[in-house]
Each structure stands twice: as C-alpha cells, then as structure tokens.
Amino acid sequence: MAHFLLELTLFDIHICPWPWLAYAIVGLIHVALILNLVAVSALVFIWLERKISGRIQDRLGPTRVGGKFGWLQTLADGLKLLTKEDLMPAGADGMLFRIAPYISFCASIAAFIAIPFAGGAYPWIVQHLNTGVFFVLAVLGLEVFGVILAGYSSASKWSLFGAMREAAQVVTYEVPLGMCVVVPVLIAGSMDMVVIGDRQAGWFTNWIVFHDPFTFITTCVFFTCAMASVNRAPFDLAEAESELVAGFHTEYSGLRWSFFFMAEYGSMFSVSILASILFFGGWHGPVPITSLLGLGGESGSVGWGLAQALGLANVLFKGVVGVCLMIWVRWTLPRLRIDQVMTTCLKYCTPIAAAMFLGATFWHYNLPDKNFFGLTNLPDAVYEISEGWEISEGWDRASGDEENLGDQIASDQITSDNVGGRR
Amino acid sequence: MESIYWPTFFFWLFSLISCSFAVGVLLARNIVRMAFYLVLALAATAGLFFLAGADFVGAMQLMIYVGGTLVLLIFGVMLTSQERFIEMKTSSGEWVVALLLGGMLLGILLQAAMAVPAWQGMDRAAAEATKVEKTATPLGMGLLGVRVDQLDEQDESRRKGMSGYLFHFEIVSVHLLVVLVGAAYLARAKRKRGRDELAGTGSNAT
Amino acid sequence: MIHLPLAHLLSEPVGVSHYVMVGAVLFTCGVLCMATKRNALGVLMGIELVLNGANLNFIAFGSHVLRNDANSLGLDGQLISMFVIVLAAAEAAVALAIALNYYNNHDSIDVDRADELLG
Incomplete structure (x- = not known):
C-alpha cells in the first residue's frame, strides 16, 4: 500500500515538494491505520465478548450504554480506566513496571506490519516482507516479554508465578505453532504472505485448509496452539x-x-x-465474486480498488469470525491445569503437528497440482495472479538434476525481480 | 545540505540503540535489568540485519534469539533470583583492569575497522541502484546444497567452494538433538537427586 | 585513513566498516561482561553479546547493500550467521542447565564461589 499511496497521492500529483515529507506522511498514515485497527477492534471485541458470554450463560450482557445493545459499554469502561489512579507497589522496579505494558502493546501492534489485507501485484500491506510469516511469528513471540517484565517488576508472588507460567507456556507452544505454519509455507512454496494468500485464489476448494486431510488437521492444531500462545482460556494460566x-x-x-x-x-x-x-484463503472469499463480476484491472482503477476493498473486508470478517470462535471456546470449555497445558503441547500438539507436516509433505510431493483433497486441479488462475512470484510452478515442474533446478530457480528470481521490483 | 539518505539514518538509530544498551548490559548491576537491556540490544541488532538486506536472518534473530533464548535466560534469572543475587558488586580494582583492557581492545578493533579502504561505503548513486535481493529461497537452497547465487561464477577455484551447506546443516541438526537430550537429562537428573536428598534429610530429621 | 566527515553523516550510505564498528562495540561489551560479572547468568549474557557482535560482522561482510563487489562474502555470510544463531541457542540451553544445576548444588549463582576444583 505504501507505494500506492506514494505514487498516486504524493508523487504523481506533485503535491509534496520534499520526498522525505512524503515518506513521513505515508508512514504516519500506516501507523494511524494500524493503531486504529487494533484499538477499535479491541473495543469491538471486548463488547462482543461480553455479549457472547452473556448469551452463552443465558443472560443479556451490557444493554444500557449507547442505545439498544450496549455497544458503547467498552468506551465507557475505557473512560473509567482513564480516570483511575495509576498505582505502583512499593517494592516494584519502577522503570520496568512502567515500561512493561507498552512492550506488550508494541509487539502486538508490530505484528500487523507484515500482515497483508489485500493481495495481488500491489498488496495492501505496510511492509511487504519476503519472510512475512516468519516475521509475524517472531514478533508475536515478543509479546511475552512485557508479561514477564510485568510479573517480575511487580514484586508480587502472584505476578511472578503468572509470568513464569506464561514464559513456559509461550516458549513451548511456539514449537507446534511453527510446525503448523510450515505446512502452508510448504504448499505455497513461499514465506511471503501475499503469495500464500494468492495461492488460494478462486473458489473455497482452493483454500489450504481443504488442500488435503493433513492440512485440515494442521488447521485445528494451529488454532489450538494460537489460542494458547495468546493466552486465551482454556489456556489462560498466566492470569488464572x-x-x-x-x-x-x-x-x-x-x-x-x-x-x-x-x-x-x-x-x-x-x-x-x-x-x-494461511489456511482460509485470506482476501479470497469462498466464492470468487471479484472475478465473477469482472472487478479488478489495473492498479489504481476503481474496479481494482473495489476488489481490494472486498479483499480487505474478507480478511477482517474472517479475523472476526476467528476471534468469535475463541470467545466461544473460552466460555464453553473449563480451564486446564498448568501441567495439563504443558502436556497438551508437548505430548499431543507437537507430535501431531510433526506427523501432519510429514503427511502434507508426502501429499504435496505426490500430488503437486491438486487441490481439495486431491479432487480438483489447481486452476491456471493461480499461476496468472501470482505471475512473477516464485511459487510452486518452478518447483513442481522441475524434474531432473540439481543444476537444472538451480537454473530454473535463478531464472524465476530474475523474472520476479523484473515484475516485483517496483516495491 | 544534501537530502538525508534514510537507510543511513536508520543505521545510526539502530546502532545507537544497540550500542547504548550493550553498554547498559555491562554497567547494570541488577540482573533482570541486564536481561531487559540485552533484549533491546539484540532486537536493535535484528534491525541492523534487516537494513543490511538479510531479512531472513533478521527474522531468525528475532525469533530464536530474542523470542527463545532470552525468554529462557529470563526464566533462569527468575529461578535463581533471590535477594542476594539480584545485585552483585564487582570490586573496583577488577573494573579498572577490565575497562583498561576492554578500552584497548575496542581501540584496536575500531582502528582495524576503519583501516580498510574497501570497507568504506559506496557512493550514493551506486547504493541507490543496488537492488535488495530476496534471500529466503537462496538460503534454503544453500542449506540443501545448491548455491543458486553462484551458478554463474566463472572462476574455477571459487566454484569449488559453492558446494553448499548440507553437511553442516545435518551436523547442526544432530547437534541440536544432542543438546535437547542433554538439557533434558541435566534437568531430570537434578530433580531426581533433589528428591533423594530431600527424602534422606527427611528420614534423618525424624 | 580515518574518513568520517560529519557533514555527510546522514546523506552518505554506510559501509561495511560502520557495521564492523558496531560489532566491535558489542564484542567488547560482551567480553567485559564475561570478565566482570559475578552472576553466572550475567556471564551467559556476555557470551550472547559476543556472538551477536560476530554475527553482525558476518552479515556486513556478506551484504550486497553495503559492498557490492566481487570480494563480498555473499550468501555465505548469512548462512554462517544462521549457524551461529542456532548454535548460540543450543549453547544457551546447555549453559542454563549447568547454571541451574550449579545453583541447586551450591545454593549460589556466584561464579567466584565455584572454586572446588582448585584443590
């Protein structure tokens, strides 16, 4: 999105005489968008959590603030929190105590830097990274630091125990989480999240979750581990x-x-x-509405903008559905004990993820061009959309000796440099 | 005044953060603060990796180092943090000797770093023309034994060195396995002996 | 040979030597940490700093952004630093296990107290 803003808004029309100012403005726009996304989504999710948990427990949840559904309840809560006194325990390590919440918050926001909200040749993404998935995983793992520092610096036993549990839990759950992420990376042939998303273009049969039975189970394991790594119940032992x-x-x-x-x-x-x-098509909905309606076209045109906006809506909708699922799980299942949490990870999730990884490898090796449990062929559209990116084509079709494979990859990279070099 | 070259600006920013927090690790007496400064220093180093075009290694640094190793380290700090070990003073004589030797070492290293003409930066036009390559695929192929970045290398003697890193990769894998087993063994043996000792003292006491 | 005009500090690209300088600072801090800290985990942190300084050098020597000529280390630099990171993780795990064992046996984490083998 950065180059889009830069080229269309600031450079082409020559509003801005200084390039550095243009960069600064574009950077600020991105920061504002991401901050707003996180803050507003937190408002909505807290309200949603209270409503859903209320309904699950056969009560109403918030009803008064802001009209019929109590949808301003979170804002009112936020105002209340703003006016509360900022306390610090006497024995606390002041600097670490003050800085810890911001570390958690920054790590949580920084993950959005590499997440694309719409794909194509000019994706809507803050920073298009070649190793996007890896970066997001790495940054999400940093959130635990804020928690650990908070736990230590509070000079309280409860806090320290919570932080120790969190440290153990997050470090362990990163192992199966990483293994699950490798599976879509393997199938798309890239760690670039734009490529992974565009690999699933077309009907929902192309989604990686339906690629083969192994990816289906991988998705379930991924969701479990993701829930544990963000400390949601039934894995919220850090704040039990x-x-x-x-x-x-x-x-x-x-x-x-x-x-x-x-x-x-x-x-x-x-x-x-x-x-x-990674698993549910990203900005590609279950039905390829954009290509059925003939939207799209050159970047910057109205049709392209509409198609991208539809993709954005798709990503956000799927994200909200995922969060609702987490809320549902939280208010349905009882909490595990800490040893049960570790057992779930080390004895069940990790071996299952490893086995699924092996299975998906074999499946993809034997049926490289098949989708939907091997029933349908990979449509040509996938190759068209991701043209210029180094995805599976060069890998699967390459047969023969290593030299040949290497040559093919090298030539693939040259084309990708030519086409994708504008970023 | 010419316009600012932004990679340079960010280099100075990240290197300032990295160096100052490295000094912070050295000077801090509180072990938990040391760990915190170390986190910041290593994260800024990851930023330097990104700036140098090594985005895969940078993400790896964030993931393994900052996310894994340091959490482990902080874990260790918390397990051993009693009041008397939080702050341990070093005698000033040791500090003087250490700073003297360290200053000399730093002086030599800095002079060596500045002394090589080929290590100075490119001029700006050349730097702006340099394209950042994608490194993830070549790195992966390199670990599997194919050096896609050196296929068009003409020099015969240099071609010999392009056999890739498959063997090293295997060795590191086995090494990690051994370490995993070893660390688990150490932790396990400790707990077992602890229980025996506890049982022994318990029976003695009664 | 020292050539660092302050006027061009921000407008000229940095080179390998700048990265090597940062690496040198990290390395020295790490060495001093290993020398002066009495807490075993502090010594461990010093080792991490040293390894990171070395890593920074490898990345700098292999970077095409900093130095785009035939003598660049190329991809080897990144590959070596990957191995360093992996081995550092392994080293940290073992060293931490040793430190915890030491703490359990001696009820102390002070490395100066580990002098039983002196005889």
Whole structure:
C-alpha cells in the first residue's frame, strides 16, 4: 500500500515538494491505520465478548450504554480506566513496571506490519516482507516479554508465578505453532504472505485448509496452539483468577492495565488473521465474486480498488469470525491445569503437528497440482495472479538434476525481480 | 545540505540503540535489568540485519534469539533470583583492569575497522541502484546444497567452494538433538537427586 | 585513513566498516561482561553479546547493500550467521542447565564461589 499511496497521492500529483515529507506522511498514515485497527477492534471485541458470554450463560450482557445493545459499554469502561489512579507497589522496579505494558502493546501492534489485507501485484500491506510469516511469528513471540517484565517488576508472588507460567507456556507452544505454519509455507512454496494468500485464489476448494486431510488437521492444531500462545482460556494460566488473583497484571491498574488488555485482544485478532491468510484463503472469499463480476484491472482503477476493498473486508470478517470462535471456546470449555497445558503441547500438539507436516509433505510431493483433497486441479488462475512470484510452478515442474533446478530457480528470481521490483 | 539518505539514518538509530544498551548490559548491576537491556540490544541488532538486506536472518534473530533464548535466560534469572543475587558488586580494582583492557581492545578493533579502504561505503548513486535481493529461497537452497547465487561464477577455484551447506546443516541438526537430550537429562537428573536428598534429610530429621 | 566527515553523516550510505564498528562495540561489551560479572547468568549474557557482535560482522561482510563487489562474502555470510544463531541457542540451553544445576548444588549463582576444583 505504501507505494500506492506514494505514487498516486504524493508523487504523481506533485503535491509534496520534499520526498522525505512524503515518506513521513505515508508512514504516519500506516501507523494511524494500524493503531486504529487494533484499538477499535479491541473495543469491538471486548463488547462482543461480553455479549457472547452473556448469551452463552443465558443472560443479556451490557444493554444500557449507547442505545439498544450496549455497544458503547467498552468506551465507557475505557473512560473509567482513564480516570483511575495509576498505582505502583512499593517494592516494584519502577522503570520496568512502567515500561512493561507498552512492550506488550508494541509487539502486538508490530505484528500487523507484515500482515497483508489485500493481495495481488500491489498488496495492501505496510511492509511487504519476503519472510512475512516468519516475521509475524517472531514478533508475536515478543509479546511475552512485557508479561514477564510485568510479573517480575511487580514484586508480587502472584505476578511472578503468572509470568513464569506464561514464559513456559509461550516458549513451548511456539514449537507446534511453527510446525503448523510450515505446512502452508510448504504448499505455497513461499514465506511471503501475499503469495500464500494468492495461492488460494478462486473458489473455497482452493483454500489450504481443504488442500488435503493433513492440512485440515494442521488447521485445528494451529488454532489450538494460537489460542494458547495468546493466552486465551482454556489456556489462560498466566492470569488464572482462581489461584493467582489475576496473574501477571495483579498489581496493575488504570490505563497500564488496559494496555495489557488491548495487547491481548490485538494479538488475538492478529493470530486470527494469520490463520485466515494461511489456511482460509485470506482476501479470497469462498466464492470468487471479484472475478465473477469482472472487478479488478489495473492498479489504481476503481474496479481494482473495489476488489481490494472486498479483499480487505474478507480478511477482517474472517479475523472476526476467528476471534468469535475463541470467545466461544473460552466460555464453553473449563480451564486446564498448568501441567495439563504443558502436556497438551508437548505430548499431543507437537507430535501431531510433526506427523501432519510429514503427511502434507508426502501429499504435496505426490500430488503437486491438486487441490481439495486431491479432487480438483489447481486452476491456471493461480499461476496468472501470482505471475512473477516464485511459487510452486518452478518447483513442481522441475524434474531432473540439481543444476537444472538451480537454473530454473535463478531464472524465476530474475523474472520476479523484473515484475516485483517496483516495491 | 544534501537530502538525508534514510537507510543511513536508520543505521545510526539502530546502532545507537544497540550500542547504548550493550553498554547498559555491562554497567547494570541488577540482573533482570541486564536481561531487559540485552533484549533491546539484540532486537536493535535484528534491525541492523534487516537494513543490511538479510531479512531472513533478521527474522531468525528475532525469533530464536530474542523470542527463545532470552525468554529462557529470563526464566533462569527468575529461578535463581533471590535477594542476594539480584545485585552483585564487582570490586573496583577488577573494573579498572577490565575497562583498561576492554578500552584497548575496542581501540584496536575500531582502528582495524576503519583501516580498510574497501570497507568504506559506496557512493550514493551506486547504493541507490543496488537492488535488495530476496534471500529466503537462496538460503534454503544453500542449506540443501545448491548455491543458486553462484551458478554463474566463472572462476574455477571459487566454484569449488559453492558446494553448499548440507553437511553442516545435518551436523547442526544432530547437534541440536544432542543438546535437547542433554538439557533434558541435566534437568531430570537434578530433580531426581533433589528428591533423594530431600527424602534422606527427611528420614534423618525424624 | 580515518574518513568520517560529519557533514555527510546522514546523506552518505554506510559501509561495511560502520557495521564492523558496531560489532566491535558489542564484542567488547560482551567480553567485559564475561570478565566482570559475578552472576553466572550475567556471564551467559556476555557470551550472547559476543556472538551477536560476530554475527553482525558476518552479515556486513556478506551484504550486497553495503559492498557490492566481487570480494563480498555473499550468501555465505548469512548462512554462517544462521549457524551461529542456532548454535548460540543450543549453547544457551546447555549453559542454563549447568547454571541451574550449579545453583541447586551450591545454593549460589556466584561464579567466584565455584572454586572446588582448585584443590
């Protein structure tokens, strides 16, 4: 999106005499968009959580603030939190205590840098990274630092225990999570999230979740591990109210506490979007409306804008569905014990993920051009859309000796440089 | 004044963060603060990797180092953090010797870094013309034994070195497995002995 | 040979030597950490800093952005630094296990107290 804004809005029309100012403005636009996305989505999700949990428990949830459905309840809560006193325990390590919520929040936001919201040759993404998936996983893992520092610096046993649990849990769950992510990377032949998303263009039969039985199970494991890595119930042992008061944020109050909450909801949203892009087609809906209606065309045209906006809506909708699923799980299943959490990860999720990875490898090796459990062929449209990107074509079709394969990859890269070099 | 070359600006930014927090690690006495400064220093180093065009290694640094190793380290800090170990002072004599030697080492290294003409930066036009290549695929192929970046290498002696890193990759894999087993063994043996000792003292006491 | 005009500080691209300088600072800090810290985990952090300084050098020598000529290390630099990162992770795991064992046996994390083998 950056080059789109730069080229169309600022350079072509020559509004801006200084290029650096144009870059700064474009950067600020991105930051504002992402911040708004996280903050507004947190508002919506907290309201949604209260409503859904209310309905699940056969009550109404918030009803008064802001009209019929109580949809301004979160805003009112936020105002209340703003006016609360910012307390710090006497024995606390002041600097770390103050800085910890911001670390969590920054890590949670930074994951959105590499997440595309619409694909194509000019994707809507803050920074188009060649190793997007890897970057998102890495940054999501950083959120735990804020929690650990908060737990340590609070000078409270509850906080420390919560932080220790969180550290153990997140570090362990990154292992199966990484293995699950490797499967779509393997099938799309790239770690670029734009390529992975565009690999699933067309009908929903092209989604990677339906690629073969192994990816289907991988999706389930991924969702479980994602839920655990963002500390949602039934895996929210870091803030277990029954035995740890509130875990790592026991000593926090007011705005700093709400930053932890925003970080939690932000990373819930980002792992849901990650799941939607990796497994559920991302910006490609179940029905290829854009190509049926003939939308699209040259970048910058109205049709292209509409198609991209539709993709954006798709990504956001799938993300919200994922979050709703997490809320549903939270208010349905009982919480695990900490040893059960670790057992689930090390004894079940990791071996299953490893086996699914092997299975998907064999499936993809034997049926490289098939989709939907091997029933349908990979449509040509996929190759068209991702033309110029180094995806599966060169890999699967290459048969013969290593030299040949290497040559093919080298030539693939040259084309990708020519086509994708504008970014 | 010429216009600012932004990669340079970000280089100075990241290197300033990295160096100052590295010094912070050195000077901090509180072990948890040291760990926190180390996190920031290594994250800024990852930023430097991104700037140098090594985006895969940068993401790897963030993931393995900052996300994995340092969480492990902080875990260790918390397990051993009693009041008397949080802050441990080093005698000032040791500090003087260390700073003297370290300053000399730093001086030599900096002079060596500045002394090679070929290590100075390119001029700006050449730098702006340089394209950042995608590194993930060539790196993966390199680990599998095919050096796609050196296929058109003419020099025969240099072609010999392009056999890739498959063997090293295997060795590292086995090494990691051994480390995994070893660390698990260490942790396990410790707990077992601890329980025996506890049982022994318990029976003695009663 | 020292050539760093301040006027061009921000307008000229940086070179390999700038990266090597940052690497040198990290390396020295790491060495000093290993020398002066009495906490075993502090020594471990020093090792991490040293390894990172070395890594920065490998990345710099292999980067085409900093130095685009035939003598560049190319992709080898990145490959080597990948191995360094992986081995550092392994080293940290083992060293941490040793440190925790030491703590359990001696009820201390001070490396100066580990002098039983002196005889």
